[in-house]
Amino acid sequence: MARADSDTPPFRYSSTLAQDIELRWQDWWDQHHTFEAPNPSGPLGDPAAVAGREKMFVLDMFPYPSGAGLHVGHPLGFIGTDVYSRFKRMAGYNVCYSMGFDAFGLPAEQYAVQTGQHPAITTAANIANMRRQLRRLGLSHDQRRSISTTDPEYYRWTQWIFLQVFNSWYDTAADNGAGRARPITELVAALDSGERPTPDGRPWSALSTAEQRTVVDDHRLAYVSEAPVNWCPGLGTVVANEEVTNDGRSDRGNFPVFKRNMRQWMMRITAYADRLIDDLDLLDWTDAIKAMQRNWIGRSEGARVRFATNAGDIEVFTTRADTLFGATFVVLAPEHPLVTTLTVPAQSGAVADYQRAAAAKKDIDRQDATREKTGVFTGSYATNPVNGAQVPVWIADYVLMGYGTGAIMAVPCGDQRDFEFARQFALDIPAIQQPPASWFADRGIEPSLDTSTWPEAFSGDATYVQSANDDGLDLDGVTSVAEGKQRTHDWLVTHDRGHGTVNFKLRDWLFSRQRYWGEPFPIVYDEFGPVALPDTALPVLLPETESFSPRTFDADDEFSNPESPLDRLDWWTDVEIDLGDGPRTYHRDTNVMPQWAGSCWYELRYLDPTNDQALVDKDVEQYWMGPKGDGHPGGVDLYVGGVEHAVLHLLYSRFWHKVLFDLGHVSSKEPYYRLFNQGMILAAAFKDSRELYVDATAVQERDGKFFYQDQPVRREWGKMGKSLKNAVSPDEMYDAYGADTLRLYEMSTGPMDASRPWETRDVVGMYRFLQRVWRNFVDEETGELRLGATADTDTLRLLHRTIADVRADMDELHFNTAIAKLIELNNALTKRGACPSDVAEPLVLMIAPLCPHVAEELWRKLGHADSLTHTPFPVADPALLLSDTVEMPVQVNGKFRSRIVVSTSASDDVVRAAALADDKVINALGGATPKKVIVVPGRTVNIVA
RNA sequence: GCCCGAGUGGCGGAAUGGCAGACGCGGAGGACUCAAAAUCCUUUGUUGGCAACAACGUGUGGGUUCGAGUCCCACCUCGGGCACCA
Known part of the structure; x- marks a missing residue:
């Protein structure tokens, strides 16, 4: 690689010169506080510096300080946001750009357990290492705004937000039915005054303290409940639905996850389901991410319909109430509470066997759509509300207790699953719609209402038949599903047999973890249940202990029970405090919060990191994140990160932000206005004959084939990292070329949103470019500036064409094409022999966002005493574009x-x-x-x- | 099965419906060097031709257009997400 030696001219842009320039400028920027962005007020305030500039809040997804350090795949997005931030500063914006560390959580704890060191120590060391690596890249972060979730001054406010959530309820009637979170004290006042009835209608004052506490606790946005949760013995903790992969394993560690009833903290994110879907329309995100969120929330509009039985009504959820006339049986989930009472003695053995078999099956096995339908008849019948037909009630595991009401009306002619079930058990399949001729033609059969000739169920718009009763509901002749639904919904309401409703797939967020390395809950328990600690008691410090390892279990030991490490600390768990009625002994909550808690609001803390009165000052939040006019939700101007957080972090964070909005703590409705998903850096990985990965750096290529220690190996492409043994450290690149070259290379290989393979041998191209730029300015023998005369018209035209293009490309995050145009300009100058004096400054300013160190050095050589950070980016002269x-x-x-x-x-x-x-x-x-x-x-x- | 993306030289990738392959890597030739590395210069889509040049060329097949990588229809392949969600 490039090494200066005796033959190399003394002032060539070599890796040693690059290193010298880069380290010098990194120190200079620190010493001169170059990247500190003023707030409009407060400790970081400088109103005069804020005045007259537009603001721009640029954010990277919160990084996790891993013990392994950075590889060159990590900073792709960071470099992109840095280039953009630097460009926007030169375009006159006040740019807020910083980076903190999401340092609580499982990996830090596991790393600590592995190394036998306390996670506080390993985390601090990892953060220090990551800061060093990021600084060496030349990122223009405002260091004053950097935070760590593990810092008590930070998690104090995470706990404070938790208390805000705990002390709130969702008033579905507020804001004209849109709903809004309100302080729990307002609920108590309304119950007390009688404005809101109590659940059983007694006056509030007639309820016992325990009853009052239960009523209130049932309304809280953070609540403790006994419910089916995901128990992961391999991790020793419960995890959220979003953290379970679709094959029923934990996304961290890939351990089996079991459904178990347990008492756990939940967050009532379902209250926000509608707003979380609707407000996606206000955001500048890709359709792919929006679709993933919509999918996860899973809104479906339908109806609840009641089927009478002698054991009481069975309520079903359906999206096709218009097909009620074709409902020939009802199916309950095996766990449905009515199953026992509905089962007739003759069937009880078969039903009990089936329930046992279903319970033993993991969700993942039950959800295999290709499996043959199974089920058992209960022996009872239900009454179809539209035609009075007595329809058999079955149980089957294709109906899930966790969705809708856990019961369905089966319409075999119109639903493929019901069709298969009816065929399996020889149940009636009457047709209620006349499918179009083309439907029959496509399936090669004659049109017929005899469904025994049909190969599958029909769904869609078609004329209804056999769909009328004597009680005012007549769909026959109706041709659209929409109209069929409307008429049926109206009829159901009029006859009190059901109503239109909306159902969601989204479940409440399981919020507690039985681990050590997380935020403690600011909650204690008395004889009635959880009690919030006052704000003055915050932060509740994570207790010091050497026994931070969680109790772990055999990964398949489904019936083990979680044991929180904090539970072992008797000196900590029992605490005497005065919560207003004299000193009493309480028991602390021994769970910790999930890793997502700290990342749910970190962007707000960047804005006002030293505020000890509020999580963020209102004016400061309004300035950086407030809505920009009607219909604008507010939020971060540019948020860059990987697609892997589509439903986890981005959903939780939006939820918390909306709670804070409802309670008046922030002016923005949404945390992230524009989301940009950057691609991944892939790298070649090599497997030997045993299918094990070998060290990619030691693989040799000969004639298109690959060898490791002279044994042939197979190449594949994968995400760069330790597990594929294909990581390349940025330190290697700094040594060989310098940070500016690495930055340019990463930005040049493709558009920001594309994943691209890493090719170490390609990096030299950008190094050569910087050498040519340098040579156009500096005599390699003497180190003196060597500019030519002023430019001719052709060169000026090229310059201004380049300025116009580069400006537009930078704005659009098209850094690869911006670089190409800068190379073209520089190559043209090279051909002319030297850089014309009047092209020198604009060229330096244009490369500055991309490779800031060498640009600063040239700017200094051009006679400027100050950094070019806030020097205006060149503007093209329209006359020279023609x-x-x-x-x-x-x-x-x-x-x-x-x-x-x-x-x-x-x-x-x-x-x-x-x-x-x-x-x-x-x-x-x-x-x-x-x-x-x-x-x-x-x-x-x-x-x- | 459903919903998103994406298919362009040896490789990464450029192209408001208007000269396909900008820019970079790699390859070939040359300069410098005792030699090599580094650097610099020339060249480089494929095929044919000494050359001028010609033919072909953006996953496949059709279509719209004076003109299609770009727009429309159908299909194929790859990547991602969801999936017995009633």
Whole structure:
């Protein structure tokens, strides 16, 4: 690689020179507080510096300080946001750009357990290492705003937000039915005054303390409940639905997860389901991410319908109430509470066997759609509300207790699952719609209402048949599903057999973890249940202990029970405090919060990191994140990160932000206005004959084949990292080329949103570019500035064309094409021998966001004493973007044959004549007479012969 | 099965419906060097030709258009997400 040696000119841009320049400027920036962004008020406030500038809040997804350190795949997004931030500063913006560390959580704890050191120590060391690596990249972070979730001054406010959530309830009637979180004290006041009835109608004062506490606790947005949760013995903790992969394992560690009833903290995110979906429309996110969120929340509009039985009504959820006339049986989930009472003695053995078998099955096995349908008849019947038909009640495991009401009406002619079930058990399949002729034709059968000829169920718009009763509901002849639904919903309401409703897949968020390395809950328990600690008791410090390892279990030991490490600390768990009615002994909550808690609001703390009165000052939040006019939700101006957080962090964070909005703590409705998903850096990984990964750096390529220690190995592409043994450290790149080259390389290999393979051998291209730039400015023998005379018109035109293009590309995050245009400009200067004096400054300013160190050094050589950080980015002169002449391609019959140079102001006729007079055109025409000549001014001429 | 993306040289990738392959890597040739590395210069889509040049060329097949990598229809392949959600 590039090493300065005796033959190398002394002042060439070598890796040692790059290193010298970079380290010097990194110190200079620190010493001069170059990247500190003023707030409008408060400790970081400087109103005069804020005035007259637009603001820009640029954010990277919260990084996790891993013990392994960074590899070159990590900073792709960081470099992108840095280039953008630097560009925006030069474009006159006040840019808030910082980075903190999401340092609580499982990996830090596991790393600590592995190394036998306390997680506080390993975490601090990891953060220090990561800060060093990031600083070496030249990222222009405002260091004053950097925080760590593990810092008590930070998690004090995480706990404070938890208490805000705990001390709130969701008033579904507020804001004209949109709903809004309100302080729990307002609920108590309404219950007390009688404005809201108590659940059983007694006056509030007649309820015992225990009853009152239960009523209130049932309304809280953070609540303790006994419910089916995901128990992961391999991790020794419960985990959220979002952390379970679709094959029923933990996304961290890939351990089996079991559904178990346990007492755990939940967050009532379902209260926000509608707003979380609806407000996606206000955001500048990709459709893919929006679709993933919509999918996860899973809103479906339908109806609840009651089927009468002698054991009481069975309520079903359906999205197709219009098909009620085709409902020939009802299916309950095996766990449905009515199953026992509905089962007749003759069937009780079979039903109990089936329930046992279903319970033993993991969710993942039950959800295999390709499995043959199974089920058992309970022996009872239910009454179809629209036609009074007595329909059999079955239980089957294709109906899930966790969705809707755990019971369905089966319409075998219109639902494929019900169709298969009916075929399996020889149940009636009456047709209620006449499918169109094309439907039959596509399946190669004759049109018929005899469903025994149908290969599958029909769903969609079609004329209803056999769908009328004597009680005012008649769908026969109706042709659209929408109208069928509407009429049926109206009828159900009128006859009190059901109503339209909306159902969600989203479940409440399981919020407690039985681990050590997380935020303690600011909660104690008395004889009635959980009690919030006052704000003055915050932060509740994570207790010091050497026994931080969780109790872990055999990964398959489903019936083990979680044991929180904090539970072992008797000295900590029992605490005497005065919560207003004298000193009493309470028991602390021994769970910790999930890792997502700290990342739910970190962007707010960047804004006001030292505030000890509030999580963020209202004016400061309004300035950086407030809505920009009607219909704008507010939020971070640019948020860059990977797609892997589509439903975890981004959903939880939006939820917390909306609670804070409802309670008046922030002015923005949404935390992240514009989300940009950057690609991943992939790298070649190599497997040997045993299918084990080998060290990728030691693999040799010969004739297109790959060898490791002379044994053939197979190449594949994967995410760069330790597990594939293909990580490349940025330190290696700094040594060989310097940070500016690494930055340029990462930005040049493709658009920001594309994943791209890492190729170490390609990096040299950007190094050569910087060497050429340097050489155009600096004499390699003497180190003296060597600029040429002023530029000729052609060069000036090229310069201004480049300025216009680079500006536009930078704005659009198209850094790869911006770099290409800068290379073209520089190559043109190289051909002319030296950099013209009047091109030098604009060129330096244009490369500055991309490779800031070498740009600062050249800027200094050009005679400027200060950093170029806030120097205006060049603006193209419109006059120089126009030219006197233009070269136009000429097509004959759509094939390009020649090009002509004409005056920019030439009329179409002049252009046409010039094209027809061109030798190559005449040749191509071969004597034929042109039938038509199309002139696209400034673009092309097409001659049709 | 459903919903998103994406298919362009040896490789990463450029192209408001208007000269396909910018820019970089790699390859070939040359300069410098005792030699190599580094650096610099020239060249480089494929095929044919000494050359001028010609033909072909953006996953496949059709279509719209004076003109299609770009727009429309159908299909194929790859990547991602969801999936017995009633």
